Amino acid sequence: MNQDNKHALEKAVDAALAGDWQAAHEIAQEYDDSFANWLHAVLHKIEGDNFNSRYWYAKTNGKKFADFSDAREELVALKTSLKNRANE
Numbered sequence: 001m002n003q004d005n006k007h008a009l010e011k012a013v014d015a016a017l018a019g020d021w022q023a024a025h026e027i028a029q030e031y032d033d034s035f036a037n038w039l040h041a042v043l044h045k046i047e048g049d050n051f052n053s054r055y056w057y058a059k060t061n062g063k064k065f066a067d068f069s070d071a072r073e074e075l076v077a078l079k080t081s082l083k084n085r086a087n088e
Helices: 003-017 021-028 034-047 050-056 071-083
Strands: none
Touching: 003 021, 003 034, 003 071, 021 034, 034 050, 034 071
16 A cells, blocks of 8 residues: 555545545445455445445455444444554
8 A cells, every 4th residue: 555545545534533434435446455355345335325335345355234223333443453563
C-alpha cells in the first residue's frame, strides 16, 4: 500500500465514522487492496447488504463478517490498522 492509498482510505474511514457512507464508498471502490476491501465490506455491513458485505470480506486477508458486531468499532480498528502501517 502506498501513502496515497493509505491517506485516501483514512479519509474514507473518517467519512464513514462521520456518517457519510456515500463518500466513504466512492473512495473504497477506487482501490483493490486488503484494507480497501475490508472497508468496502464494513460499508456494505452498515448498509445492511450482508451478501455483498460477505463478498468483500472474502477479498480481505482473513477478516470475517462476524469478527465485529459493531460497525463503528470495526471502522476504528481499521483506522488503527492503517495508522500502524505508517511506513508502508
